[in-house]
Amino acid sequence: MESHLNQLTCGNGVRHTIKITVVNSSLNASAKNHSQRFPLPISPLPPISFHPTPCSIRYSRKIFHLILHRKFHYFPGSVKTCVFFIDGRHAPRRRCCTLQGKMQALRKASFRSDKLQPVLVQLTDGRSYASAATHFSGGSDPRHFKHQDLELHSSKKLQKKPDFGKLIFGRHFSDHMLDVAWSESHGWGVPRIGPIRNIELHPAAKVLHYALELFEGMKAYYGDDGKVRLFRPDQNMERMQTSAKRTSLPDFDGNELTRCIAQLIDADRSWVPQSPASSLYVRPTFIGTEGTLGVARSKEALLYVITGPVGPYFPTGLKPVSLLADPQHVRSWPGGAGAYKMGSNYAPTIHVQKEAEKQGCQQVLWLHGDDHQVTEVGTMNVMVFWINENGEKELVTAPLDGLILPGVTRNSLLALSREWGEFKVSERNFTMGDIEKAVEQKRLIEFFGCGTACVVCPVHNILYAGRNIKIPVPNEKASLSGRFLRTLNDITYGRVRGHPWAVDIDELIATVPVSERIAVKSR
DSSP: OEEEEEEEEOTTSOEEEEEEEEOSSOOOHHHHHHHHHSOOOOOOOOOOOOOOOSOEEEOTTEEEEEOSTTOEEEEEOSTTEEEEEEOSSOOOOOOOOSHHHHHHHHHTOOOOGGGOEEEEEEESSTTOEEEOOOOOTTSOOTTSOOGGGOEEOOOSSOOOOOOTTSOOTTSOOOSEEEEEEEETTTEEOOOEEEEOOOOOOOTTBHHHHHOOEEEOOEEEEEOTTSOEEEEOHHHHHHHHHHHHHHTTOOOOOHHHHHHHHHHHHHHTGGGSOOSSSOEEEEEEEEEEOOBOOSSSOOSEEEEEEEEEEEOOSSTTSOOOEEEEEOTTOOSOOTTSSTTSOOGGGTTTHHHHHHHHHHTTOSEEEEEETTTTEEEEETTEEEEEEEEOTTSOEEEEEOOOSSSSOOOHHHHHHHHHHHHHTSSEEEEOOOBHHHHHHHHHTTOEEEEEEEETTTEEEEEEEEEETTEEEEOOOOOTTTSHHHHHHHHHHHHHTTOSTTOTTEEEHHHHHTTSOHHHHOOOOOO
């Protein structure tokens, strides 16, 4: 056994010193007899930390044993002794100050047998009150924040919800936000969910002067079965970590952030539109906040997440758009930061977008190089479906060579195409010359953008070198883009049962790491 003293602050604000004993191979006699009736795996444990929750219990002279099957059993044992089998999840967030209330809350919690671990806790004062415990692997680590540390402060003043049938993208925000601070001297702080609020920054904050900032875009969907799901959150976390490294912002555990985001969505579950075409948009953001001038990495940072309901990108069905393709405007270049989701990649495009609108176009088709390679459209990846010069049906998109963003939707459409196996799938460079030739020879079938906001966006015209190139637009039901849209909608809204891309937020809040839950297969 290994014992050490910890200070514990209870939900009622009282501090107590507790002796924590980690049981490596056996429990005391009472617990051992009881565990034989309810066999559970026992394995060596590292030192553990205890986190206070709003729930307080008076332990008195009884030993409490948390076991599987959603039951809470207790039996006489040593004075001031408690045995828990901890599964790495917060105890229920319900406030209950009585033993009976706490037991009722625990009965409603679900636990995984393969995650349960025995912990023996002895209180130094038999009359003391202690808060529920959560398990940390190896103790609290300032290098990474933990979902199990999460503090939830519910908003006392809830907003009036908008008409979910008339939503405008980015105009409405839910009641709560998630934030966690970082500093070079103290590492990561405690993640907190609280009322959405303004952020206070020093006027010299590096994000304001040197664009030390990055963000992500994800969605949560209310399924036909009443469950709320995130779409491939592991992909967003991987991309966000890559962007953080490029911006010299600190690393974090993507699994832990995903679980915190799931908890945020759970807090604002009523903001998830119950519509087969709408969703809750999730915007994780990471900024350098150190209040000093000078081009250097930020020694302070803030990671925060806001959410808000959004309607369908095309309320009346897929609507083709017109593009301006002007090679004098370049979005990214070799060795640059075009492959990272940073705000600095978007601000310079706004002026060009306005120029496109003046010429009657809705979006910009970004080109690169002397041969005018097709890279992206607006803020989306580009895909072309055609019959190539070898007579094969082919879906082609620009490669991940540092010029384009590795889109989650892009990755998903490529994976679906390879799974279907009905046409060739290529990630390679192609040019405006290739597009013009395919149109002239009537080999071009479809041209569309893809991204989180719209999923797919068909194109019907490209204004290039002073002339309009007419792009064929198949009927939505017969088009490949329409098939992609229907397939992804079936996955995100839970119509395809058990699909690994659609992750139930309740499972994320539980003990299973997202890396174990999601098994993305891209061939």
